[in-house]
Amino acid sequence: MSSNALSFSDMKLATWNINSLAVRLPQVLDWLQVHEPDVLVLQETKLTDDKFPHAELQRAGWQAQCFGQRTYNGVALLSRQPADEPVHNIPGFDDAQARVISASVKGLRVVGAYFPNGQEPGSDKFAYKMAWLDALESWLRAQLARYPNLVLMGDFNIAPEDRDVYDPEAWRGKIHCTDEERAHFRNLIGLGLVDGFRLFEQAPKSWSWWDYRNLAFRRNQGLRIDHILVSESLKSKVLSCSIDKTPRKNERPSDHAPVLAELAWPAH
């Protein structure tokens, strides 16, 4: 607590699809204690807001904005400092599913998102994914004008390039890897966002998700579908971006690993 107005302190941001917060809360609390992020966005909490574990998180030192629903989806934004101007989902896009939560923390606009899965090209769910992505993009264009310092992070359910797929030939044209989904990812980049992970040298075969089946984690057969995108004005402030595989080794893991980024940011 020795910072002053002129000092800079790294701001740690993270995203994690935890596939049920009810099941994974102990792991989230452990992870928070180890990494002490300023912001952690969660996807697939699968909890209505009345069941959100505010008390346990508060005891550990994090406050939470939550936006949940029964059974599926559900997102949350945990932060050390207060989160201001919370917004749920994509304004103007009528959606029964709880997928986006945004707020400002220490002057940074954070958008945490759980992109639709899409199931299979040609399906109704794929059409919904495409409509959702269209809406996200037009909303984000305006958000970036309003908040030049913006981070979009979450489970994108898109593997942007072949190097983000353990077997690109087998996955070609399959969900997460279709040309349409990848075009949408490039649209997001075109809005003035940068893939934080690719700002740095990374080990080949870096994934953020591994199927529960087929011993996929042990064989390192996965996809990189969880991302942290930063606005252009933040690009030079990104100090690191990495995937933390450690929680995937837990006894009852989520199928996703958290993605972490550090920003040089004025102390508040």
Next chain:
DNA sequence: ATGACCCAAGGATTGGGA
């Protein structure tokens, strides 16, 4: 092998995930 695993709901299976 149109499989395999995990979760919620519900109280056996099914839908959804990716």
